[in-house]
Amino acid sequence: MVVRIRLARFGKKHAPFYNIVVAHARTARNSRPLEVLGTYNPLPQPPRPGDTHGRPWKDIKLDISRARYWIGVGAQPSDTAWRLLAMIGILQPKFRVGQVQNQVIRADTAAKSLIPEPTAETLESVKA
Amino acid sequence: MPPRLHPSTFSSAVTTCSSLRPQCVSQPARTCREFSQTPCQRVTKRRRMFYEWLNTTGAALKEPIPGSTNYLGAYDKFGNLIRASPGWSRKRKDDQPKVEEPASTTDQPGGQEIEDELEISVRRSEQRKVKNKDDENELPPETAEDLRPFPMNKYFRSQPVLSEELREAIYQRVKQDGATVALASVEFGVSNERVGAVVRLKQMEKEWIAQGKVLAIPYSKAVLAMVPTTPYVDPSKPENKYQRPITHEAINDLIVHPATRQQLFVPVAESREFTRVDAGKAFDNGLLPADDRIPHPELVLAEKEIAMGLSLQERTSRALQRMDEEAQRKRRKEDKIKAELMSLKTVPKRRWDFVFKDVSVDAVGRDGRDYRGVGWRYGMPHEDRKRGQVKIPRRIEA
Incomplete structure (x- = not known):
């Protein structure tokens, strides 16, 4: 039977939360898996306090070495799992590679241009 | 209508x-x-x-006196300001500061190095009082009677809030000088909780300014002009030398623990020494003695050292050592947080960053129920609808 790395949806209505699991492909989504590799919270978190020009972030907890092991023994990631695992270099990126990278560069420059030039007054107040 | x-x-x-x-x-x-x-x-x-x-009264209340509260309780029924002297009138207020400025500079006592510093400051404040009495148009500060916004409720007194300068000074002391919250609390006479809140809110305000957000400054100014405020005594100014900061509130009040609300009779042998520690244990085994539960146990310790008869140098060195330890503890905590942040792997994507934290699957233990394990649990019912579950946030991320 095929072993897959996939997401199992937990959480509440409008508050999704996923376990990243290793499970047999034919088992039910939320049934007990072979192993829970980590979690994925798809709700973007606000920038941390003290991080003035920070971006929102999504929280992922993952046992990276264990994920590598399961990929090494032939576990097949689902599309979403592939996307997450590709981010940390366990797998080759498969989805919209060039497009996403271009978008990242554009979004970065746009965000940088949005930050107002610090005037003398704001600098003074930040220092004070 | x-x-x-x-x-x-x-x-x-x-x-x-x-x-x-x-x-x-x-x-x-x-x-x-x-x-x-x-x-x-x-x-x-x-x-x-x-x-x-x-x-009468309404007309007086319509235009507030600058630098004073605007409460109903401050006026009698003919619209006269109760605390003002008979000769006082608000129209002459415009040319008041011009007359006052040279007077305040001339009354500096000079060539009194022999005298004690505190004595000088006491005399200075006395002089100021005398000067105020002489000046008919000077409005005396509000008394407790004047701080009653609701005349029918005699027991409600409007309490002062922190002035903008004081809040700024507290923030500077904690963030720039790196003073602990407890130290800032003692120095400014503001409770620990309030110091923490001031630092958090000021931090947020600075962040908003840096982000270019518009602050409701006119609103805050208008509100602060209408309520009594605790002013900031800036020690760097020459006229405030040897002046103590104005205490905002009692900082070392013991909070009543629920376990101590019952009356308790504990028979103790006369030969046995029964201290506060034992008293705490008598109420509840986990209850600390009152000396440790107060917000500033270090103040009690300092008094104890005085009572022990230690010299000033000895006490200072001990206090410095304690402060050093505290600073080290703080630094260690910050380093830990920083190291944790450094260990995260951040992948920037188009709209947000994906932040990866490396965990271990073995943390759940053999039965998969260890609380340190990662992930939503299997075979465990949810308890969020259970009685007594607190859902409002109990921590502030700041």
Whole structure:
């Protein structure tokens, strides 16, 4: 039977939360898996306090070495799992590679241009 | 709702109120409404008293005195400011500061190095008091009687809030100078919790300024001008030398622990020494003694050292050592947080960053139920609808 790395949806209505699991492909989504590799919270978190020009972030907890092991023994990631695992270099990126990278560069420059030039007054107040 | 008054019939009432309510004049001259069955409006006693109030106390309240609260309790029923001296009038206020400035510079006592510093400051404050008495137009500070916004409720007194300068100074002391919250609390006479709140809110304010957000500064200024505030005594200014900061509140109050609310009779042998530690244990085994539960146990410790008869140098070195330890603890905590943040792997994507934290699957233990394990649990019912579950946030991320 095929072993897959996939997401199992937990959480509440409008508050999704996923376990990243290793499970047999034919088992039910939320049934007990072979192993829970980590979690994925798809709700973007606000920038941390003290991080003035920070971006929102999504929280992922993952046992990276264990994920590598399961990929090494032939576990097949689902599309979403592939996307997450590709981010940390366990797998080759498969989805919209060039497009996403271009978008990242554009979004970065746009965000940088949005930050107002610090005037003398704001600098003074930040220092004070 | 504008008062339904008819200018033709009640000219006296209108002439007095015309400055306050111009709507009265613009109303058409009708004795009563065509469709109305109610009798014609008359000058009732209540109406007369209302306009009397508007022209006396109301007129005084309409334009607040700068640098003072604007409460009902500060005025008598004729609209006179109770705390003001008989000769006081608010019209002469405009040229007041010009007269005062040279006077304040001249009364500096010079060539008194022999005297004790505290004595000088005491004398200075006395001089200031005398000067205020001499100056008829100087408004005395508000007394407790003046700080009653609701005259019917005699027991409600408006409490002072922190002034903007004081809040800024607290923030500087904690963030720039790296003072602990407890130290700042002692120095400024503000409770630990309030110092923490001030630092958090100030931090947020600075972040908002840096992000270019618009702050409601006129609103905050207007509100702060109307409530009593605790001013900041800036020690760097020459006139504030040897002045103590104004205490905002009692900082070392013992919070009543729920376990100590019951009355307790504990028979103790006369030969046994029964201390506060034992008293705490008598109420609850996990309860610390009162000396450790107060917000500032270090102040008690300092007093104990004085009572032990230690010299000033000894006490100072001990206090410095304690502060050093505290600073080290703080640094270690910060380093830990920083190291944790450094261990995260951040992948920037188009709209947000994906932050990866490396965990271990073995943390759940053999039965998969260890609380340190990662992930939503299997075979465990949710307890969020259970009685007594606290869902409101109990921590502030700041």
